[in-house]
Amino acid sequence: MATTSCTSPFTSTAALSASQPASPSSKRFLPFPSRPPRPGTRVRADSLREWSEFEDAVESKDLSRALRFLQSVEPASYPEASTNAATQVALPLSPGRDWEVLDTCIDADDMRLVGRAYQFLSDRGVLANFGKCKNIVLEGPREVTPTILKEMTGLEAAKLAPKKWGLSGNSRYVLATFFGGASFLLTQGVDVRPNLAAILALATADALFLGGTCAAQISCFWPPYKRRVLVHEAGHLLTAYLMGCPIRGVILDPFVALRMGIQGQAGTQFWDAKMEKELGEGHLSSTAFDRYCMILFAGIAAEALVYGEAEGGENDENLFRSLCVLLDPPLSVAQMANRARWSVMQSYNLLKWHKKAHRAAVKALESGHGLSIVVRRIEEAIASDR
Incomplete structure (x- = not known):
């Protein structure tokens, strides 16, 4: 597994003197001063306005404007001697503020712009572990039998497969309780059949036309189900990040997912530049396909790791099958x-190797934090686990 090292994103850099022009590379960094401004130093009003514009861009989820601002900021200058009573300096970036650009990615239509945001932060050394495991798809054999799968994970293959609702897990008890309660009411002379017919009709319509969105929204009020969804999506997120x-x-939110065209009741949106390029050229390498499949099945793997078996992930499997049949030649069932x-x-x-980072991601999502905080918690967890 490849590892990377980086410098701290909060390391201050030396100020540029007035006679030494800033190099192009130095403009890519957003240092903050190693010491507070001297007495009599005032911050330029235009700098205050500029940072206000950055905050507005983050609040309005304008990735292009936020990223353009970060790329344009120059290091602050602290001259050793000055005859002026008051020296003007540029307003430096507060520690950790550069992470906030990730919160603007959610509304970006151009995924290449999202990729540039991650590349910018990676170049600054902020995302130390972004892509640290991207070469894992080049390692090991590809033939994995159910026996090998059990030896490597300790779980039967059936434990790593999505379950049909009502046939496994807690859903079977919910379904049994529902029909048991209906049967009891009928024996007591309470005719609930018209209501049952209406409920079944609504559930069928929800499943056919909304992909089960309404049922998922109701299920989200049940804490165990909600946490399982968080565990599942955190698996997708962490694996995509490491890859x-x-x-x-x-x-x-199931309704937000429906509005954004995401299959299923929740989803993690990621982008693979290499895969997009290859598909545009009419081919798909085994490396790109393997990486995509790893991220696709990471939600199922996360559930199995935490709960001992997976329940969700049926839409992930359907997406996998739809891609397999598009290959030339298409993959056989085996x-x-x-x-x-x-x-x-x-x-x-x-x-499993990054269990602490996965728990940190789940906790951050559970607390309702944005993407920037989730990614930061992942980085902190990995750094503390070394």
């Missing part, structure tokens, strides 16, 4: 099963 795929955002086992095994072990 070097920029994340646009994590959608946890090849698809083998590729799925390899992907979920790799994701499971990757999340």
Whole structure:
């Protein structure tokens, strides 16, 4: 597994003298002063307005404007001697403010712009672990039998497969309780059949036309279900981050997911530049496909890691199958099963190696934090685990 090192994003840099012009590379950094301004130093009013513009861009989710501002900021200058009673300096960036640009990615239409935001922060040394495991798809054999899968994860293959609602997990008890209660009311002379027919009709319409969005919204009020969704999506997010795929955002509201065209009741949107380029050229390499499949099955792997088995992820599997049949030549059923086992095994072990970071991501999502805080918690967890 490849590792990377970086400098702290909060390390101050030396100020540029008036006679030494700033180099192009220095303008990419947003240092803050190693000491407070001297007495009599005042901050330029235009700098205050500029940072106000950055805050407005973050609040309005304008990625282009926020990123353009960060790229244009120059280091503050602190001359050793000055004859002026009051020296003007540029307003430096507060520690950690550069992370906030990630919160603007959710409304970005151009995923390449999202990629540039991650690249900018990576160049600054802020995202130390972004893409640290991208070479994992080059390692190890691709043939994974159910026996090998159990040896590597300790779980049967059936535990790493999504379950149908009502046939497994807690849903079977909910369904049994529902029909048991209806039967009891009927024996007591309470005719609930018209109401049951209406409920079943609404549930069917929700499943057919809204993808189960209404049912998912109701289920979100049940804490165990809500936490399982967080565990699932945190698995997607962390794996995409470690594999070097920029994340646009994590959608946890079923109606927002429906409005954004996301299959399922929640979703993590990420972008793979290499895969997009190859698909545009009419081909897809095994490396790009493997990386995509690992991220796709990471939600299932996360549930299995935390709960011992997966329940969600049916839409992930459907998306995987739809992509497999588009390959030239398309994968056979046996090849698809083998590729799925390899992907979920790799994701499971990757999340197991970064279990602390996954827990940090779940906790941050559970607290309602934005993407910038979630990514920062991931970085802090990995750094503290070394």
